[in-house]
Structures are given as structure tokens and as C-alpha cells.
Amino acid sequence: MVPSASPAVEVRGLCKQFRVARREAGLGAALRALVRREYTQVDAVKQLSFVLGAGERVGFLGPNGAGKTTTLKMLSGLLYPSSGELRVMGHVPAERRSEFLRTISLVMGQKRQLSWDLPAVDTFEFNRVVFDIDAGDYRRRLDELVSLLAVGEVMRRPVRQLSLGERMKCELVAALLHAPQILFLDEPTIGMDVAMQLSIREFVRRYNVEHGATVILTSHYMEDVAALCPRILVIDGGQLRFDGSIEALTRRIRPLRRTSVGADEYPPAEQLAELGHVVERGAGRLVLDVEPERVPAVVQVLLALPGARELVVQDAPLEEVMRELFRREAGAERGA
Amino acid sequence: MWRLGIAEAMAYRAALLIWILTTTFPLVSLALWHSLAAAGPIGDYGRADFIAYFVAAFLIRQMTASWVVWDLASQIxxxxxxxxxxxxVHPLLHHLMSNLAALPVRLLLAAPLGVIVLIFAGELALEPGLHLLLAPVAVVLAWLLNLSVQICVACLAFWLTSSTYLFELWLGLYMVLSGYAVPTSLFPAGLAAIVRYLPFHAALGFPVELTIGRLSGPELATGFALQLLWLAVFGALALWLxxxxxxxxxxVGA
Incomplete structure (x- = not known):
């Protein structure tokens, strides 16, 4: 993926505050709230800055309430930023100009644009008119999307009768008919089984490669992000904590390489402690976290074990990396 | 553009029919006033006038009503x-179109009801004339006025949790003051004068009286002017909100 000269997304000093009504529990508090409501200011996004190139696949990672979705909604023009600069394909999203809306698409795992009681094809046809898509282009794109996602039969049934996965596939068709240059995906695979996650993921990757569209994704499933996005932005507490590849993030947070081997017999504990940190030992499997520069030496020792088999060296799982990252941030904030 | 709206209206045709049956209130009023007028005209309304008035009120309400306030408020x-x-496409235009799209189906279901009433009640006082050409204009203005009011109330949902209760208040006043239950010209003189300047009358009473040919030249001009005035007020307020x-x-959500 070679990002082109003009960036797809430019964000500088972006902030979003929400005013949230709050009151204590109980009847007295409820009555008081009638007369005078109390509000607290919540900083959902604080001073966010980044640039995304055209054609990139970027994942937003962060815990619940980190500001990922708020950021995505500001990028797609749904929310007005409280302050800061924001350009998407040269447009100010919140102005929601027609030309801007024609170049983007937003797919939300928990919202649907398909009409509930009508077949999905009706919504496709509706989008053809609304987005003013040329009839030939429409036919061609629909054929391509329908065959890629295998929804030829599904799209003729009322949407309410579809499974979650089938519905999401139809949502993707509806979202891509106008050939957007930027695709925002907010939790697209939420609640889906692994097979369906894989097929959606594969489709998005393929779409990005073949059409050069910029893809921006938020997902709770780290696997989605890890498999799909060469670049990740970690957002926590409304701020950017990391920007780079998953490998780079893993190296920074968990530099140790996870090394595992099966053997008939393991060395004694004190000897293992010299090799690295023992994560798991037993059931025919030994798992160690090893300093990167010591990996070659440790591998030699492990392969020399009696009955050594299935030696694997890998990065720590992303889930653990993220957990550790957020724990550190929380700790750092408490310390500050 | 409104094909999806029509398709949706078709998909919900049963619900639509039930809704239409719940709006037959003017036909109940018709039965009441019709029998009261048996003893002689009430005000300047004879039996035939009541029939024309309430059938027109029923049909014009069918043409000008919408659910935008509930749809939009719940979407917000x-x-x-x-x-x-x-x-x-502007979301408000979307609502306008889908409202318009439901119209043919709605009329298809409501018109026979009106015709049946006319057949059974007999003696219809409807004379052809200029007013029949102006009536559609007044109906369109009434429709836009209703939409604007509904959008105003729905937009309050951006700040309030239950804005549609406010619309119930509007609807309550509308039922009494628009001429939906009683022609406003039958109100006590002083009250009628005030009521006929309010947006409720512009949204129903005026197009109804116009359609059945009860208004003279100056009354027509005043009626249209009031419709335009109230439409400007609520239209501007709706866009601002x-x-x-x-x-x-x-x-929220997702």
C-alpha cells in the first residue's frame, strides 16, 4: 500500500466534549433534577492529531469509551467537533456536503440502513437513486459485490428474515454501491461467528486492495484489526497513545518473544529461569518469554531437549499487549 | 426516489388501514351534527353542509397528516x-418524500370510505367553481404547515428525552380548534374570530371550508395569507431547530 501524496484524512488538535446530565439515585434526586439539572462535561476526545494516507487500512484500538467511535463519527460528519481541525478528502465533514457524502461510506455493526421489512435489493435500488449512480456502474458494481459476498439469493428476502451475517453482507453491498473512496467501519463484525468474521475481513481487505479505498476500522475483536490493518492507532482516554504497526506496538510493550516447545522432559526450574520468563510448564508443553537477542541461543537449548517438537517463536498475543498497554497508561495517569 | 416509501407503505398497508379507521372521528361528528340538523339548520349549516364539511375534513386530514414527529424524534x-x-439527501427531504409516498396508498384506502358515507348520507352540497381549483393549493400548504410543526417538535428530541408529549398537546388543541370536531364558524362569535387566526385553522378548517365552497373572495385571501404566514413561522423555526x-x-448507539 503506497499512500498517495495528498492525505485522505488530516486531524489536528481534535476535541469533543459532551454535556452529560447526572443525578444521584432516588426519588429526591429525581425531583431535584426536575427543577435544576446538573451537567458534567465529559471529554470524549482530547487533542487528537494524525494523518492518514489514501488507500491505507487503519484500525482504531482502545477500550470501551476510549473515544474511537466518537472520532469515527466526527470523521464521517455525524458529530460536530468541539474544537480542532478536521479534513477528510479535503472536506470539512460536519458540513456534510453532498460531494463529501458521495466519497465516503459508514457501516455500523449496530445500525442498519436496510429497510427492515423489505428485501435488501429495494434499499440497493434506493441508494442508486439517492447517490445518483449511473445505471451501468450500478449493474456492474452490484454484480461484483453480490458475487464476492454471495448474497444473490439472500438479497431478495425481507431483511428481517436474514441472519446477522447475511444482513451485514447486504449492509456492505449497500454501503459500497456508490464506490466510496473512504470506508468507515464501526464494529462491523460485532456478534458474528468466527467464519463470518473471517469472510467479512477478507472481503474488506480485497475491496481495499482492488479499489484503493481508504479503510478505517474500529473493532472489539483485536483479531480483526490485527489481520486487516497494517497501521493501528491506539486511542485511550480520548488521546492518541500509539501510531504504527502492530509489530512495532508489540515490540514496544512486550519486547519478549513468546517461545514454546513440546518435549518429553524439561530442565529444572532454575535452569529454565536463566533462559527466560516461564509462562506455562506442563501438559507436554513449555512456554517461555525470551529476550529478543537471546532467542537463537534459547532455541538451540530447547531443540536439544529429549523429544523436542513443534518449536514456535512468536510475538505476544495482541490481547495481552493491549491489556498491558492500558494498564500502564492507567498507572501512569494515577502516578501523574 | 419515493418508490421505497411506497413500497414501505405497501408493506405496512394493514397498519395503515387501521390508522385510517382511527381517524374516522369526523364521520362520527358527521352522524351527530347531521341528526341535530334534522330539526333545522345550525348556524348556517344544514344537513347537506355538515355532510360535505365532515367528509372533506376526513379526507383532507388524511392528505395532510404525517408521522414525521414520531419517526424523526425516535430516530434522533x-x-x-x-x-x-x-x-x-437532506434527511428532512427524505421524510417529506416518504410522507408523500404514503399518500396514494392512504387515499386509496380512505377515499372509498368517504364515497360510502356520501352514498348513504345522500344530498351532497358541492358546487363546481373556482374554489375547487384553489383547494389543492390550500391542501398542500396545510400539509407543509403540519410537517413544519411536526419537525419543530421532533427536533426538540435533540435536547429532550420525550419531545413527542408536546405534540400530544398540539394535537389536543388541533382536535378542538382546527375545525376537526366542529366547524369553527359555529363557535361563539368572539372565540371564532380568534380561533380562525390560529395555525390550527390554517392547517385544516381553512382548506375544508374552501373545498366545500363556503368562502368568499376576501376570506380566501385572508386564509391563504394566514397559511403562508404560519408556514413561514414554523418552517423557519423548524430549519433553525x-x-x-x-x-x-x-x-448514540453503536
């Missing part, structure tokens, strides 16, 4: 508005 509250905001509301929109 649930965050479903996000879907509309992502389309290069919409723009302010979008800034406050939280796009």
Missing part, C-alpha cells in the same frame, strides 16, 4: 438518524 433519540445523515440540533446530536 435512538441514533438511527445517523443512517439518514450519511446519505447525500434542525441546524442547532445537529450540533447537539450525539449519534
Amino acid at each position: 433519540g435512538s441514533g438511527d438518524l445517523s443512517v439518514l445523515l450519511m446519505r447525500p 434542525w441546524r442547532r440540533g445537529l450540533r447537539a446530536y450525539g449519534a
Whole structure:
């Protein structure tokens, strides 16, 4: 993926505050709230800055309430930023100009644009008119999307009768008919089984490669992000904590390489402690976290074990990396 | 553009029919006033006038009513508005179109009811004339006025949790003051004079009286002027609330 000269997304000093009504529990508090409501200011996004190139696949990672979705909604023009600069394909999203809306698409795992009681094809046809898509282009794109996602039969049934996965596939068709240059995906695979996650993921990757569209994704499933996005932005507490590849993030947070081997017999504990940190030992499997520069030496020792088999060296799982990252941030904030 | 709206209206035709049956209130009023007028005209309304008035009121309400206030307020509250905001068509235009799209189906279901009543009641006082050409204009203005009021109330959902209760208040006043239950010209003189200047009358009573040919030249001019005035007021307010509301929109859920 070679990002082109003009960036797809430019964000500088972006902030979003929400005013949230709050009151204590109980009847007295409820009555008081009638007369005078109390509000607290919540900083959902604080001073966010980044640039995304055209054609990139970027994942937003962060815990619940980190500001990922708020950021995505500001990028797609749904929310007005409280302050800061924001350009998407040269447009100010919140102005929601027609030309801007024609170049983007937003797919939300928990919202649907398909009409509930009508077949999905009706919504496709509706989008053809609304987005003013040329009839030939429409036919061609629909054929391509329908065959890629295998929804030829599904799209003729009322949407309410579809499974979650089938519905999401139809949502993707509806979202891509106008050939957007930027695709925002907010939790697209939420609640889906692994097979369906894989097929959606594969489709998005393929779409990005073949059409050069910029893809921006938020997902709770780290696997989605890890498999799909060469670049990740970690957002926590409304701020950017990391920007780079998953490998780079893993190296920074968990530099140790996870090394595992099966053997008939393991060395004694004190000897293992010299090799690295023992994560798991037993059931025919030994798992160690090893300093990167010591990996070659440790591998030699492990392969020399009696009955050594299935030696694997890998990065720590992303889930653990993220957990550790957020724990550190929380700790750092408490310390500050 | 409104084919999806028609398709949706078709998909919900049973619900639509039931809704139409619940709006047959003017036909009940008709039966009441019709029998009261048996002893002689009430005000300047004879039996035939009551028939024409309430059948027209029923049909014009069918043509000018909408559900935008509930649809839009719930979309704002649930965050479903996000879907509309992502389309290069103004969300308010979308609501306008889908309202319009339901019209043919609605009329198809309501018109026979009106015809049946006319057949059974007999003696219809409807003379052809200029007013029949102006009636559609007044109906369109009444429709737009109703939509604007509904959009105003729906937009309050950007800040309030239950804005549609306010519309119930409007609807309550509308039932009494628009001429839906009683022609406003039968109100006590002083009250009638006031009531006929209010937006409720512009939204129903005026197009109804116009259609059945009860208004003279100056009354027509005043009626149209009032319709335009109230439409300008509520239209401007609706657009202002919409723009302010979008800034406050939280796009909740997902």
C-alpha cells in the first residue's frame, strides 16, 4: 500500500466534549433534577492529531469509551467537533456536503440502513437513486459485490428474515454501491461467528486492495484489526497513545518473544529461569518469554531437549499487549 | 426516489388501514351534527353542509397528516438518524418524500370510505367553481404547515428525552380548534374570530371550508395569507431547530 501524496484524512488538535446530565439515585434526586439539572462535561476526545494516507487500512484500538467511535463519527460528519481541525478528502465533514457524502461510506455493526421489512435489493435500488449512480456502474458494481459476498439469493428476502451475517453482507453491498473512496467501519463484525468474521475481513481487505479505498476500522475483536490493518492507532482516554504497526506496538510493550516447545522432559526450574520468563510448564508443553537477542541461543537449548517438537517463536498475543498497554497508561495517569 | 416509501407503505398497508379507521372521528361528528340538523339548520349549516364539511375534513386530514414527529424524534433519540445523515439527501427531504409516498396508498384506502358515507348520507352540497381549483393549493400548504410543526417538535428530541408529549398537546388543541370536531364558524362569535387566526385553522378548517365552497373572495385571501404566514413561522423555526440540533446530536448507539 503506497499512500498517495495528498492525505485522505488530516486531524489536528481534535476535541469533543459532551454535556452529560447526572443525578444521584432516588426519588429526591429525581425531583431535584426536575427543577435544576446538573451537567458534567465529559471529554470524549482530547487533542487528537494524525494523518492518514489514501488507500491505507487503519484500525482504531482502545477500550470501551476510549473515544474511537466518537472520532469515527466526527470523521464521517455525524458529530460536530468541539474544537480542532478536521479534513477528510479535503472536506470539512460536519458540513456534510453532498460531494463529501458521495466519497465516503459508514457501516455500523449496530445500525442498519436496510429497510427492515423489505428485501435488501429495494434499499440497493434506493441508494442508486439517492447517490445518483449511473445505471451501468450500478449493474456492474452490484454484480461484483453480490458475487464476492454471495448474497444473490439472500438479497431478495425481507431483511428481517436474514441472519446477522447475511444482513451485514447486504449492509456492505449497500454501503459500497456508490464506490466510496473512504470506508468507515464501526464494529462491523460485532456478534458474528468466527467464519463470518473471517469472510467479512477478507472481503474488506480485497475491496481495499482492488479499489484503493481508504479503510478505517474500529473493532472489539483485536483479531480483526490485527489481520486487516497494517497501521493501528491506539486511542485511550480520548488521546492518541500509539501510531504504527502492530509489530512495532508489540515490540514496544512486550519486547519478549513468546517461545514454546513440546518435549518429553524439561530442565529444572532454575535452569529454565536463566533462559527466560516461564509462562506455562506442563501438559507436554513449555512456554517461555525470551529476550529478543537471546532467542537463537534459547532455541538451540530447547531443540536439544529429549523429544523436542513443534518449536514456535512468536510475538505476544495482541490481547495481552493491549491489556498491558492500558494498564500502564492507567498507572501512569494515577502516578501523574 | 419515493418508490421505497411506497413500497414501505405497501408493506405496512394493514397498519395503515387501521390508522385510517382511527381517524374516522369526523364521520362520527358527521352522524351527530347531521341528526341535530334534522330539526333545522345550525348556524348556517344544514344537513347537506355538515355532510360535505365532515367528509372533506376526513379526507383532507388524511392528505395532510404525517408521522414525521414520531419517526424523526425516535430516530434522533435512538441514533438511527445517523443512517439518514450519511446519505447525500437532506434527511428532512427524505421524510417529506416518504410522507408523500404514503399518500396514494392512504387515499386509496380512505377515499372509498368517504364515497360510502356520501352514498348513504345522500344530498351532497358541492358546487363546481373556482374554489375547487384553489383547494389543492390550500391542501398542500396545510400539509407543509403540519410537517413544519411536526419537525419543530421532533427536533426538540435533540435536547429532550420525550419531545413527542408536546405534540400530544398540539394535537389536543388541533382536535378542538382546527375545525376537526366542529366547524369553527359555529363557535361563539368572539372565540371564532380568534380561533380562525390560529395555525390550527390554517392547517385544516381553512382548506375544508374552501373545498366545500363556503368562502368568499376576501376570506380566501385572508386564509391563504394566514397559511403562508404560519408556514413561514414554523418552517423557519423548524430549519433553525434542525441546524442547532445537529450540533447537539450525539449519534448514540453503536
